[in-house]
Amino acid sequence: MEVRNIVVLGRRNAGKSSLVNLLTGQNVSIVSEVAGTTTDPVRKRMEIKGVGPCNIIDTAGVDDSGDVGALRSSRSLREAVGADLALILFTGNSFLDYERNLASLLRKSGVPFILVHNQEDLEHLEDEVRVSLSDEFNCPVVRFTCLKNISGMYLAELVDAISDALNKTGASERELVPERLAGEGDRVLLVCPIDAGAPQGRLILPQVQVLRNLLDNKAVVTVIQPSQLKDVFPDGKYKVVITDSQAFSEVAAAVPEGIPVGSFSILFARRKGPFKLFLESVSAIDNLKDGDKVLILESCTHRASCDDIGRIKIPALLKSYTGKNLEFEFVSGLDPVPESKYALAIQCGGCMATSRQILARVETIAEENIPVTNYGLAIAFTKGLFGNKNFTDFFGLVDE
């Protein structure tokens, strides 16, 4: 199930950390009367009734000043644009520039938000202000206090507002395996190499998720390693073959015409990212010149299984395919993209990130007119698979 990210924003001392602690029922963030106590985003996983697993993300105040303060507040904003829901805290009936800028940034990024008037025990939110904010921003405005002995009722109301807002927007992701690709009774072949890079004793997450989705669709699934392709083809009758990108060439050579062939990473690219943009951008590989910089975007925080694809395999494939002397830069997690001229950016499948996070990052790069594609598409392109009919048939089934 998709984990939803809820980010808590506001000025210093608004009570963000106090609210996060109350919401999660744990002391995850330090609270103090010193403005600027929280410096880096702090996240805590919790289950919200009626929503499911959520990360509650505490942030540094957006009004933090000085050079370091500006860095802190820009980290807060980065969390904001990738979130599924934001809480904007304000106090003392003052909804001023900082709060307004937050609201317009969130609106621009398509992130729904709730305005939370904290410290109600010190100053009550006037009805007039509440109504005018709710009209202006067309969003819920709730009253809150972090004072322990009276917070219970406010907390229940806030949790209801959070769950309503998240249920209204729905999960932002598309299904991984559309039914028209593999539905009830359809036979599907999964090709999962177990090489030195594979984790001990288990499959990697993208494979597990695709397998689960296929079972949900009631497809009939066979899982093999590339060396077993000869045991199932040419006779095997499958509706579709889904392979790890690394085994593309072997699979393409073994599968008879008429059976669409795709990869795990293409399913993830379609689910999480702007798939059309990825698809349109992949041919930019043919325009790469000597000295061009290529940006590799990794979204995992644990990089064990994908590391080697992004850092070693893709650079090697691109260099040998283009014959050019290319430079590579790598960005992982939600780290900011360095400002530099890139000829191409390549995003990983993003199995650990939400689609909002991927979209937020990819859009900022695409705005600079940098073509952005994805691991699986780039690998397929360099292996010449765009000339393979089974492969292009697969796009016909997943594209919409």
Ligand SMILES: Nc1nc2c(ncn2[C@@H]2O[C@H](COP(=O)(O)OP(=O)(O)OP(=O)(O)O)[C@@H](O)[C@H]2O)c(=O)[nH]1
């Ligand atoms: N009376 C009252 N005090 C509050 C309330 N919420 C927070 N405080 C106090 O306000 C101070 C700041 O609270 P924090 O939760 O650290 O605020 P923050 O927004 O996380 O602040 P920074 O991390 O510095 O940005 C602390 O002394 C809290 O005890 C509230 O609802 N009522």
Ligand SMILES: [Mg+2]
């Ligand atoms: Mg704090």
